[in-house]
Amino acid sequence: MIKRRDFIKLLSSAGVGMTAAGWSGFAAADKRRTTSAAAAVVPTIAGVKGRVVVIGGGMGGATVAKYLRMWGGTGVDVTLVEREPVYTSNIMSNLVLNGQRTVQSLQYGYGNLANKYGIRMMQGNVVAIDPVGRKITLADGTLLAYDKLVLSPGIDFETVPGLETAEAQAKVPHAWKAGQQTTALRNMIAAMPNNGAFVMSIPAAPYRCPPGPYERACVVADWLRRNKPGARVIVLDANPKIMAEPNAFLEGFALHGIQYYTNAVIDHVDTGSMSVYTNLGRVDANVINVIPPQRAGAVITDNGLADVGGRWTGVNVLTYEANHIAGVHVIGDASATTQPKAGHIANQEAKVCADAMVRAFAGKNPDPSPVTNSSCYSPITADTASWLTAVFGFDAATGTMKVVGGAATEAASRSKDNYEEMLKWFNTLMSDSFA
Amino acid sequence: MNRTLGSLVALALAPAAAHAQTTSAVEVPGRLLASNCFQCHGTNGSGGFERLAGMSSSEIVKEIQEMRRENPPEMMDVHARGYTDAQIKLIADYFAKLAR
Numbered sequence: 001m002i003k004r005r006d007f008i009k010l011l012s013s014a015g016v017g018m019t020a021a022g023w024s025g026f027a028a029a030d031k032r033r034t035t036s037a038a039a040a041v042v043p044t045i046a047g048v049k050g051r052v053v054v055i056g057g058g059m060g061g062a063t064v065a066k067y068l069r070m071w072g073g074t075g076v077d078v079t080l081v082e083r084e085p086v087y088t089s090n091i092m093s094n095l096v097l098n099g100q101r102t103v104q105s106l107q108y109g110y111g112n113l114a115n116k117y118g119i120r121m122m123q124g125n126v127v128a129i130d131p132v133g134r135k136i137t138l139a140d141g142t143l144l145a146y147d148k149l150v151l152s153p154g155i156d157f158e159t160v161p162g163l164e165t166a167e168a169q170a171k172v173p174h175a176w177k178a179g180q181q182t183t184a185l186r187n188m189i190a191a192m193p194n195n196g197a198f199v200m201s202i203p204a205a206p207y208r209c210p211p212g213p214y215e216r217a218c219v220v221a222d223w224l225r226r227n228k229p230g231a232r233v234i235v236l237d238a239n240p241k242i243m244a245e246p247n248a249f250l251e252g253f254a255l256h257g258i259q260y261y262t263n264a265v266i267d268h269v270d271t272g273s274m275s276v277y278t279n280l281g282r283v284d285a286n287v288i289n290v291i292p293p294q295r296a297g298a299v300i301t302d303n304g305l306a307d308v309g310g311r312w313t314g315v316n317v318l319t320y321e322a323n324h325i326a327g328v329h330v331i332g333d334a335s336a337t338t339q340p341k342a343g344h345i346a347n348q349e350a351k352v353c354a355d356a357m358v359r360a361f362a363g364k365n366p367d368p369s370p371v372t373n374s375s376c377y378s379p380i381t382a383d384t385a386s387w388l389t390a391v392f393g394f395d396a397a398t399g400t401m402k403v404v405g406g407a408a409t410e411a412a413s414r415s416k417d418n419y420e421e422m423l424k425w426f427n428t429l430m431s432d433s434f435a
Numbered sequence: 436m437n438r439t440l441g442s443l444v445a446l447a448l449a450p451a452a453a454h455a456q457t458t459s460a461v462e463v464p465g466r467l468l469a470s471n472c473f474q475c476h477g478t479n480g481s482g483g484f485e486r487l488a489g490m491s492s493s494e495i496v497k498e499i500q501e502m503r504r505e506n507p508p509e510m511m512d513v514h515a516r517g518y519t520d521a522q523i524k525l526i527a528d529y530f531a532k533l534a535r
Contacts, residue, residue: 045460067470070478071461344474351470362461371518373471375510389510391471391517404517412507421510428483429474 042118045073050361053136053146055126055299057082057110059343060152060332063350063433069117072358079120079144080113081136087434090209091343091376092426093178094216097186098223098382106178108434116435129303131325148357150320151305151313152332152346153297155208160292162269171271172288176208188287189220195230196286199276201266202237203293206312208333208341210244211388213237213291215378218249221256222381232257234285236264236278238293244340245378245410248386252414255380266290296334305330312336317394317401318366319356320349329353338400339392345374347433369394372401374408377422385418386411465529468522471514472530480530489535495527 052068054061057080065080089106096103113119124138135145157176163169173181173188189198198220202213217235224231233256240262242249253260267277269290276283276290295301295311305322308314313330314323317337322328331353332346339345349372356366375389390408392401411418472480472487480487487495502508502515518526 043460048461071463071466073460347474348471351467351473355467355470358461364461367467371468371471371522373474373514373517375474375514387510389513391514393517409508409513411510424484425475428477431482432473432478435478 041116042069043073045075045362047075047363048072048358048361049075050147050357051077051145052079052148052150052357053144054078054080054150054152055136056152056154056297056332057084057087057113057121058152058154058332058346059433060154060346060350061150062087062108062110062113063347064150064152064331064354065113065119066117066433067351067354068357069119071354072361074118076358076361077120078117079122079146080110081122081124081126081138081144082110083123083125085123086110088178089343089426089430090176090178090212091429093175093182094212094219095379096178096182097175097189097216098219099186099190100382103179103183108430110434112435126299129299129305129328131328134327147327148360149328150353151297151299151328151330151334152350153299154333155294155296155341156298156301157292157294160266160269160290162271163290163292168269168271171274172269172290174291175289176212176291176294185287185289189223192224192228192231192286194228195232196228197232197234197284198224198287198289199234199236199283199285200289201264201276201291202235202239202243203291204238205243206336206341207291207294209376210340210342211249211376211378214242214245214249214252215380216289217258217260218252218256218378218380219382221252221258225256232259234259234283235261236266236276236280236283237262238265239263244408245386245388248378248380248410248414252380294333296330300330300334308336317352317399318368318370319360320353321356329357338402339372340374342374342376343433344376344429345372345392347429348372348374368396370401375425377418377425379419379422380414383416383419384414385422386414387418387422463529465525465527468518469526469529472526479533486535487530488533490527490530492524492527492531495530496523499523499527 054065065078068076068078086107086109095101110121114121126136127139128137173185175181175185221233265279269276274285300306305313313335315330315335320329320331331349333341352370372392377385377387379385388410391404393404395402475484476487477483499515502512505512
């Protein structure tokens with residue numbers, strides 16, 4: 001977790017342009033609905049009326065807010081509550097670690113959502129949810145009433161023994177929420193000695209972005225191979241096998257000489273000696289990157305909404321309404337579905353949720369057979385990438401989303417074309433969510 | 436005569452068209468399916484990879500059918516295999532109605 005004061009410190013020390021769009025998103029709240037831009041993309045639709053509060057302005061939350069207004073029109077009042085003034089994309093953030101991107105280049109403001117779509121932006125922290133009275137409370141005491149609530153808080157982390165303190169976490173960053181920790185990990189890698197060891201760990205699934213850790217191992221190893229002769233990358237995976245794109249990553253591991261261990265369970269980390277203690281033995285390192293086990297964002301677990309394993313919220317995938325709490329919808333990484341926890345599919349879950357809400361406000365049933373898709377590109381080197389994709393269809397017999405054709409498909413081989421397509425995919429996906 | 440007939444037809448269709456517009460404002464055929472394309476082809480099918488807004492329905496259907504035969508599949512070829520013919524037709528008809 002990045003503490004607020006650290007975030008501000010980072011902004012000032014790194015000279016990060018707090019994008020004008022970022023602040024204007026919040027400042028412009030009172031002017032919503034009066035701008036001509038909003039009138040152009042938010043239609044007036046008779047018979048559709050409702051109040052929606054969205055908590056969390058990431059891939060899911062931004063998208064659901066935008067599409068509620070685009071498809072529901074001016075009668076759907078949307079308030080988006082977010083803690084941070086800008087969103088920092090996790091997608092592409094592994095390329096900060098090999099110096100190809102900066103954290104600033106991954107930041108997106110909320111100006112379009114406010115000005116173009118007439119969404120009320122509120123910066124704040126949610127302290128209470130009252131699903132019976134249908135209202136939420138912010139830390140500053142603000143009460144927000146809703147007809148429907150969307151929670152899109154992403155993930156939080158379980159505590160890893162030895163990494164309980166802020167000091168320990170600063171020495172061993174997860175960098176699994178892009179931001180200050182990503183830059184910190186990049187600096188540690190850049191400062192590694194020749195012949196040094198970079199040790200990273202992958203938590204048991206489900207975790208955010210199934211291919212992400214393997215991608216990270218590849219891009220870091222690729223950079224070390226060219227810049228730090230003799231350096232080693234050691235991957236400790238709690239899972240029994242590579243969780244996504246096995247062909248691309250096995251080839252990448254061989255290409256980069258990555259040492260990969262499965263079923264590796266961390267007992268504890270000693271930040272004094274910089275050692276990772278596992279069921280397979282002790283591993284000493286110059287840089288340690290533990291990606292901790294994950295659960296839904298705190299707003300879910302703190303409010304008793306984590307009915308699946310105490311970590312995630314079970315939902316009806318026709319609407320994303322929580323199975324046990326009427327009027328509360330959970331999208332993205334925080335929900336428990338058969339779909340991966342990743343930004344691209346959070347965007348599509350948001351559209352299914354928005355469409356169902358708009359229909360409900362008009363007294364209609366949700367689409368009975370929604371389709372979603374997951375797509376992503378994974379860099380394997382500084383100029384080649386692989387990809388993974390799947391289309392999910394609603395299976396009425398089980399009430400779940402099932403991969404059409406049975407399995408996700410990965411690229412036949414990594415290529416430079418894929419790397420170029422990756423940049424276009426990323427920019428378009430971010431625009432579909434934030435612009 | 437023709438003009439009179441035309442006016443009569445227009446009058447007869449007007450209420451039906453208005454009614455269709457009202458109901459379709461929240462239940463737009465193909466829209467939610469087509470939104471699966473927006474992440475890469477841009478919101479409403481413009482602004483990313485190949486522009487889909489305003490493309491003819493038959494052209495989209497033809498391209499999808501060709502992609503289904505590609506082997507090994509590129510990413511879009513996988514998507515072409517992920518939708519039924521009926522779903523592809525709904526998606527194609529939706530994009531065809533948007534401004535080019």
